[in-house]
Amino acid sequence: MEILNFRLRKLSCIVLIILVGSILSACSQVGKVIVDNEPKEDRQKDYIEEVPTQTVTNEKSVDLAPLYDQVRNLKGQEALDFFESLKSKGLSDSDILEFFINLPLSDANKEITDIYKNEKFETYMSTYPTGKPFGNYKWTNGDGTKIKGAFSELDLKLPFSNYVALKSGPVGDLNKKYRIGVAIHGFDQPWNVSLADAAQWEAERHPNVEVDVKDAQWDNDRMADIIDSFVLQKVDGILTWPMVESETTIAPVKRAIEAGIPVVSVDRMTGLEETTSRVTGNFPANGAQCGMYLIWKLAKEGSLNANVVLLRKPSGSTADANRTGHFLKVLSYFPDIHILKSYHDEDNTAEALANMQLALNEYPSIDVVFGTGDHEAIAAYDASKNANRLNSRKDAKKMMFLSIDDSKKAITSVKDGLFEVNTPYTPLISDIGMRTLLNIITKNGSMPHDIITPNIPMVTKDGDTIFGLKTQTPDQWYEYTFGAPIK
Known part of the structure; x- marks a missing residue:
């Protein structure tokens, strides 16, 4: 009996080692978004480059x-x-x-x-939030990741893909599918389309993340309806680019927060101070x-x-x-x-x-x-x-x-x-918002209320x-x- 128990324990250890190895292998795959009709799972195989870890600086602040x-x-x-x-x-x-x-x-x-x-x-x-970038991040020209925009179908380079760094591969609970609602305005303008491109790219780096991007078409009431629909669907998180700070925007964001759904805004702010995190530009x-x-x-x-x-x-x-x-x-x-x-x-x-x-x-x-x-x-x-x-x-x-x-x-x-x-003033910052949201949802680390993007010369x-x-x-x-x- 003791011999049988020993063999069973040995077999369990071997299975565990194989399982861990498979997970680590999956987490090491990184690449680009390919815009076609393939299932998302197949597109994940086309990753071509690892996003570098966040660059930090020890530059001392000067008393001005x-x-x-x-x-x-x-x-x-x-x-x-x-x-x-x-x-x-x-x-x-x-x-x-x-x-x-x-x-x-x-x-x-x-x-x-x-x-x-x-x-x-x-x-x-x-x-308006100002200050130093999160984690003493420092950007230098040449940083970033080249992608193919999922919506614009343009060749783009995300300047801050190593800011709020998050490895590719599954996030959080490996058995869970995380659903993210993205509510923005303006697919009729190239700036806003590229904003959506960056968010979609980050989501597609993670096989267990599912994203739904909605365009409110410069209509605040429609934006409110989109956010409320995400709340009814009980998504795991919401990323938003609001048009203006108004009660029409504040109310649905407040309802999402009260429902326990974290909300991250990018570039423009919702007007609700309790918004979970705000990624602001320069x-x-x-x-x-x-x-x-x-x-x-x-x-x-x-x-x-x-x-x-x-x-x-x-x-x-x-x-x-x-x-x-x-x-x-x-x-x-x-x-x-x-x-x-x-x-x-x-x-x-x-x-x-x-x-x-x-x-x-x-x-x-x-x-x-x-x-x-x-x-x-x-x-x-x-x-x-x-x-x-x-x-x-x-x-x-x-x-x-x-x-x-x-x-x-x-x-x-x-x-x-x-x-x-x-x-x-780049629209290619919504990937930062997506990484921030995923970190909050999976409790991968404490995220600040305000995440400041670097000043660009x-x-x-x-x-x-x-x-x-x-x-x-x-x-x-x-x-x-x-x-x-x-x-």
């Missing part, structure tokens, strides 16, 4: 408060001199960008200060870097005077308020910069084009156009070209176009000298150094862009 004490009362040339001295003060590139992001508002330009205060930009900016860096570029460029031209038109996203949107507010903070130190007018559109190129045509008709002298989205910069350039106003500045200098959002067209426009600068034609910050060239960032290739 003494610098703000020195700069806050400076204006014009004195402020410019101070900005130009930042590198000599021992600040790294990331320190310099943080300096401009958190720069206090100056009262040197009353016109700009009044706009800033009247539009209550500080309220929006103070509630709106502040977008606006601040456009401001940095403009002052640097004006100084190179020999005059700190400029007439500026603002072409902006919907009034009250998080993206518009943060980008415009941080842009104006930098400009507030320079008394001779004038904001001619703000125009808003509903994320619509035709509206942006009409707004720029109005500005051209109303103002004979426009030096700069700042757009809070790339479609505004594209529309502004086209309208100015059609009106034969591209070189209508003093001494026939070219009008400056400051762009945000890194479509292939926008980055190519920088390379071709049509736009002066682009500050990237601005893109200029020649890769300049602006107040000590080294910029990227269009070729360096191009592989991370979204949208169809330029023909």
Whole structure:
């Protein structure tokens, strides 16, 4: 009997070793999404590369408060001199960008200060999550993973695929199928389609994860219905990209949380503080870097005077308020910069084009156009070209176009000298949201309420150094862009 028990125990150990080996083998398979009609299980066999583990840095934080004490009362040339001295003060590139992001508002330009205060930009900016990336993550150019977009069918490169690192293969309970609902808006826009691509790719790295992506088509009521339907289906988690922070969005997210379903938002926030986790982008860096570029460029031209038109996203949107507010903070130190007018559109190129045509008709002298989205910069350039106003500045200098959002067209426009600068804002961050959600669901680790994506250096034609910050060239960032290739 003892011999029989021994043999049974030995046989059990062998079976256990084989089972563990099989699981470890499954967990080691990684690759890309193939868009076809094969079952998801078959597509998992086409993984081609392992996503690297999260890159961390031991870079120490610098106390910027003494610098703000020195700069806050400076204006014009004195402020410019101070900005130009930042590198000599021992600040790294990331320190310099943080300096401009958190720069206090100056009262040197009353016109700009009044706009800033009247539009209550500080309220929006103070509630938007900022800080260091989770786990001291550090991004460097070249990081990321190439994929084929499941929805766009475009070749893409996810810049942050090693952020909130999660190995491929089954997650959590190997005998459980985890169901994830994804509620977003805007499959009619390439930015949003690529957002869906990144989420789908991450889900398909895990054979026991099933994802359902729904497009609310810019209808808040439909978004609420989609989230409520996920709650009724008792999905394991919800990933969402809301259009605006409103009660229509808040209520269904609250119902999901109360039902015990974790909700993770990406880019834009739901408006519900209790949202399980929020993956936010680099709106502040977008606006601040456009401001940095403009002052640097004006100084190179020999005059700190400029007439500026603002072409902006919907009034009250998080993206518009943060980008415009941080842009104006930098400009507030320079008394001779004038904001001619703000125009808003509903994320619509035709509206942006009409707004720029109005500005051209109303103002004979426009030096700069700042757009809070790339479609505004594209529309502004086209309208100015059609009106034969591209070189209508003093001494026939070219009008400056400051762009945000890194479509292939926008980055190519920088390379071709049509736009002066682009500050990237990638849609390829929803994979971070999916990994965050899967970590929460499977209790793979404690996730913070706010997960901040890294600040991305601005893109200029020649890769300049602006107040000590080294910029990227269009070729360096191009592989991370979204949208169809330029023909």
